[in-house]
Amino acid sequence: AQSVTQLDSQVPVFEEAPVELRCNYSSSVSVYLFWYVQYPNQGLQLLLKYLSGSTLVESINGFEAEFNKSQTSFHLRKPSVHISDTAEYFCAVTWSYNTDKLIFGTGTRLQVFP
Amino acid sequence: GAGVSQSPSNKVxxxxxxxxxxxxxxxxxxxxYWYRQSLGQGLEFLIYFQGNSAPDKSGLPSDRFSAERTGGSVSTLTIQRTQQEDSAVYLxxxxxxxxxxxxxxxxxTRLTVL
Structure with missing residues (x-):
């Protein structure tokens, strides 16, 4: 069975500091990987995804994630965070051969302080 | 264009x-897809529809939960004989x-069962 582990439930960081949100998955088959973000009082939005090709994927607001097959990881990074990045971040995985459900991690709350 | 809408937004x-x-x-x-987001459980998959058919109902927690989709569009999730542990946000x-x-x-939809 597939599973997703987000080791950090909360990550506090000061504005303009770098941040890494960790995500590890387990699966016996090929997967697609996603990061979703949930801003306060808003719905889930896709941040970025890895399907195939380049292992480094980027979002429009400066986040990036790298697919590491050997370490079964898909960590999310940003070199310099803003107050507006304060949100809950969810890593998710789905099988690469169907369009079924997403399996989510438990989420990481990123709190950016001024 | 219009996004996914859900009603009601709150239900007690x-x-x-x-x-x-x-x-x-x-x-x-x-x-x-229907998911449930609750404290301590994260985001859990409930059911997946392809058209009006539900090929994956594996996440429905009990037979009190059911869902249908008509016309390949609107879907309703029904919870019978609600229990306090059903309190969650249904996505x-x-x-x-x-x-x-x-x-x-x-x-x-934020559901609160008193």
Missing amino acids: TEKGKDVELRCDPISGHTAL CASSLAREGDEQFFGPG
């Missing part, structure tokens, strides 16, 4: 009552059902 009910939650997916999206998502497609999420 008494233990033992039945509730119906509604989801209107993005027009043209053939796949529809609906839709997609074009192509491999690796993004799931677009609605704002959710």
Whole structure:
């Protein structure tokens, strides 16, 4: 069975500091990987995804994630965070051969302080 | 264009009552998903529709939960004889059902069972 582990439930960081949100998955088959973000009082939005090709994927607001097959990881990074990045971040995985459900991690709350 | 909409946004009910939650997916999206977001449990998959059929109901927690989709569009999630542990935010998502497609999420229905 597939599973997703987000080791950090909360990550506090000061504005303009770098941040890494960790995500590890387990699966016996090929997967697609996603990061979703949930801003306060808003719905889930896709941040970025890895399907195939380049292992480094980027979002429009400066986040990036790298697919590491050997370490079964898909960590999310940003070199310099803003107050507006304060949100809950969810890593998710789905099988690469169907369009079924997403399996989510438990989420990481990123709190950016001024 | 319009996103995924859900109604009601909030529902407070008494233990033992039945509730119906509604989801209107993005027009043209053939796949529809229900998830539940609760404290301590994260985001859990409930059921997946492809058109009006539900090939994956594996996440429904008990036979008190059921869902249907009509006309390949609107879906309702029904919870019978609600229990306090059913309190959660119920999220609906839709997609074009192509491999690796993004799931677009609605704002959710917050259910509180007293």
